[in-house]
Amino acid sequence: MTAELVRVDNVSKVYYQAGLLRQRARSMVAVRNVSFSIAANTVLGLVGESGCGKSTLARAVAWLDPPTSGRVVVSGIDPGLRERSQMALFRRTVQIVFQDPYSSLNPRQCIGESVAEGLRNQGVPRDRRRREVARLLDMVGISPNRASERPHRFSGGQRQRIVIARALAVQPRFLILDEPVSSLDVSIQAQIVNLLVDLKRELSLTYLFISHDLNLIAYLSDEIAVMRDGTIIEQAPAEQLIAAPVHQYTRALFADAPVLPEPRSRSS
Amino acid sequence: MTRRTEIFVRFFLVVSVVYLGALVVVAIAAPHIAPADPRMQNIPARFTPPGTDGFLLGSDEFGRDVLSRLLFGARSALLVGGVAVALALGIGMVVGLTAGLAGKVVDSALMLIMDAVLSFPTVLLAITVVSVFGYGLPQVMTAIGVIFSPLFARIIRTETLTLKQEPFVLSARALGTPLWRIITVHLVPNMLPKIVAQCTVTVALALVVEASLSFLGVGAQPPTPSWGLMLRNARNYLFDAPWLALYPGLAIGLTVFCCNLLGDLLGELLQRDQ
């Protein structure tokens, strides 16, 4: 196999519910000692029931909600070092796409601006930004003419395309996809998934694909990790895990598929 | 919502906007449209009833023209409302954003201070503040601004806490957008409807507090034409010159009425737009 791009080491995330005056701090461990690595140009599928800590892990890896302990290294960049240059580099390398396309775009910003945000942050001049936005929109199948429109004029699937374009603007190498299609209609889901597959190939991307949809995970992933109660209980190459799950829970999970009831909740 | 109520809402929206717009025009153009100098005393013409001797709304205890004082009073009112709310918004914005974005300890400390300000009756607090810095409109505006800042701070903090968890803000952070741009592009524009509605309501509150302070004699300084001060002086002549209490009272009431109405309707409309 090819070289390792992403390395997640013993990552834990603990939430404290401490007030100024509360005597005992109550803590809640959302993610416990999670480790995995992802090889370049592969997809790691992360599967688990809602509330098992998938999204928390996604945010921790993206360093949006930094982990309480543990390390994340992507392409040799460690954001935990708190170095300015490292952080900027990390932000260019790692991007994240969320589940809900409706709240993933600022309703008061036209989509062109949204897509250009990463470029603007890098100080790309205006005219090059515009060309770049057009290219990105075109790439995800949105007419560049509509760059000046506000998000409410687009459907859910179109918005998710725009969100993906926005993430790709900074030319990342690693994309965290947190249930990117689960709030879309089935027909649209397929389009977006195909888009993701195409993009991965064209841009040689690496994905952490989070979902509760086992079929989707099975279809996309090179390797699958199963998460439960904040820990990864089983991780193996896709075919192997589907064919011969070791863990009891995994077996149950795949036995019940595809009827995994999962409400559309953003928090986990 | 039926068509009739839609018309109803639009009608009142227009009414309040027209009134407040007219008020702004009057405030700016007061020197040109007022029939007399609002400070000019004319002792022999004291207590002229409305409509006589060229005093359209009568004259006060020094023979000053009530209409002119009322028109110039719009200046004080708008100045107080505008400055107080701008100040409250400014402080509330800084405190609210800081509390919402910084960690728990800072948040708790700031909100403790804001609660401390809120846990004291407005008028009493305003009087205390004004006693420290001296009587007068600038001091009153400052006091009101400071006292009402927790109202904004709380709204902005709550909005910040919600918005900063929104995916579009999270992905902006993932894109490396600097904090100031997150605040100006992603946070503030999206809390604007609530802030605007709160602004108009707070203008109304500020007017009432200013009038109350002036009524208690710690607000506007004579001979400043201020509606609250006019009411204070009028209470001594209720039986001989009732018009002195009537017009400024109506002016305050109408303005407060329209500000509140505007705030409510804006809130309603903006909510529906979302």
Added chain:
Amino acid sequence: MKTTLSLALAVCTLVAAAPAFGAGGREAASAQPATLQFALSGNPNTLDPHATAGTLTFQVLRSVYDTLVEPDESGRIVPALAESWGVSADGLHWTFHLRSGVQFHNGDEFTSKDVVATFARLRDPGRASTHAAEFAAVTAVEALDRYTVQFSLERPHAPLLSALASGWSAILPQRLIANGHDFGGSPVGTGPFVFEQWMRDNRITLSRNERYWIEGQPAVARVNFNIITEVAVQVQGLLTGDLHIIDMVGPTDIARIERNPATRLDTGLSSLVMVMAINTRRPPLSDVRIRRALNHAVDKQTILDVAYAGGRPIGTFMDAGDPFALDLAHLHPHDPERARALIREAGGVNRVLDLVLPQNFEPHVRAGEMYQQMLAQAGIEAQIRLVDWSTWLSDVYGAANFDLTVIGHTGKLDPDGRFSLFETDRNYVGWSHPEIPRLLQAARLESEFAGRREYFAEIQRLLAEEVPFVFVGTNYRFIAMRETIHGFHMDGKLDTYDLRRVRFR
């Protein structure tokens, strides 16, 4: 909108109809009420005569306490708890012969030890009574026998008798002083009325002292001092008959009270000296020509009429009704032309003057607004600054942080009390004259009226020429009462009320 309109209409009709009532009103239920309803213009700080300088306190305590001597209707000092007194030839020993058979409200008999204990309390440095300074010349107060007291002085001091007639010289019972009794909350004296209850900010109730030492006095069984701060409420209360005597009457209420057959207005000159004080330390106000210009710029009579509900103009620092007063008002008549000429001559006033007004005295604020306009007509620009009373006392009166300020100087039983302000220039206007200490000292040693009058006249002339104030006038004092009230008397100089002879008829 409709609601607002109809509300506005209701307000209009209500307010417009307002002048119509009042004339009829409600008549007090019975023809001979047992309780005198008196309106007091504010809540006293305390009822301890040694703990305050507030007039309100003494307005109430006048009916609860007696003093050794008291002013009569003409202002002359006459016997009260002291039946007679004498002064030694050197003027250093005053002997008072006390009335016997007088009882305090708690039953104690009034004797010389009460007088000794009272003045020991008043002069106690630890108590820091605000009026202790008036007894600075006193070296000892001793009981010669049960009914004789002697005051010893270090130098002759003619104003002593006036001080003894003032409210703060009220005689308290020795036994309760020794007990540490709370006189501030429940006063006990020998006066015509017994203190019953003080509901703060609401009312003070007194009842008749059945054993009062003047036969047949007081006439009414009870007195309620109702604390009412709003002029309009006092006036309406009088017109409806809920109040019998009120001491606040606004300029526009005079006609209404006089018109009403059921009410009567008792008008007299107050003992106030209404002034606009000038800070003579600050240029250009240090120039006497500018100060004279200010005096010419002001129309005194109009100010008195509009701001103070009427009064008599004065030309020097003495109230118009005082027996020692000199009429010098003609020295500075209202003449804006002359004011402008004087200002030109002095080189002009090239800055905005700071006109400070005490916010809680509405007449002064009204007057201030008028001064501002009158000064503007003479070419002087003044900016009004309102301060509360505490700030006025410490910042303006104490620290002289002002250019001009409006105030009324309260009455003094003796002119010495007025003029001692100018003994040095460490007063708020920053003015004195080398002659004044000499004249004051001479007047203190002199006990004859005519002689003292000469000295005081000299001082008044100095003040009138140097004009450290704009002397405005002495306002009229209005007490309005129901037509049925008789025998009411006011001690003009002390601003207190004598209710002993008040009767309903």
Added chain:
Amino acid sequence: MRGDERTSHRAVIGLILRRLGRLVLTVMLISTVVFLTVRVIPGDPARTIAGMDAGEPAVESLRIRLGLDRPLWRQYLGWLWDTLRFDFGTSFFSQEPVLRLILDRFPLTALLAVASFLLSLLVAIPIGVIAAVKRWTVWDGLGLMFAQVGMAIPSFWLAILLLMLFSVRLGLLPLFGADSVAHWILPVVTLATERAAVLVRFVRASMVEELEKEYVLAADARGLPHLRVRFSHALRNALMPVVTIAGIQFGYLLGGAVIVEQVFSLPGLGRLFLSAIVARDFPLIQGGVVFIAVVFSLSNCAADLVSAAVNPRLRVG
């Protein structure tokens, strides 16, 4: 069941403890600020007591007696120590214990606040509910109009108008004094008008929100009697937030009382406090601040507890 109860008891006690802790901090903060500010205000209590005629030596000895000659930090520590022992000192002016002065006036102001709060609820709940149920109709319009007009009338103006109409013109109610129920009517009405106006909007908004919830829609769909659903279920839930703001409302009433007490010559806390500020009666100002802040916080806390008791969902949090 028993365990549940125990945890909920513990949660309530925890809530109380947290609120008390917050209260102490708030009060400390406010009173420290006030302690410093009143001493910064130009205005010397000794001068104010002594009056115009007193000489500087007399004022100075008064200053010593009042303890104002001591350095600021010693005054502060002394005051802090006294306050912690619930000793608020004595008033500079009346020389009576501050606590007694305050407790003398408090019943009147509290009664005024409670009575007007109850009256405002009595008026606001029906109007708010009708406006919500008949949303976007004439009834709703009238209800909102009441709210707008009520909030727009300055309370002192209303007070004067009421006084002129009922006490002067009609002679139905007394002009001054505070001894009988009749004295209370106008002040209570004045205060209640403004609060009711605010509450109407609140009740309406809360009720509208409740009526749009699924259970009401479901009940409607099941054909349950219209009114019963609205009043028994929706109303009870809609009033929950009203209880939570009751504490704040009470605090506002304390503040509003200042003006009403002034106009109606009522011997309440507001007037006491106002005169203390004007006279620079430091111990009384400080005591008053602490007292008002405590009452305000306690009433808020009580409101929280009541809503926690009514609404079990809040207990756990």
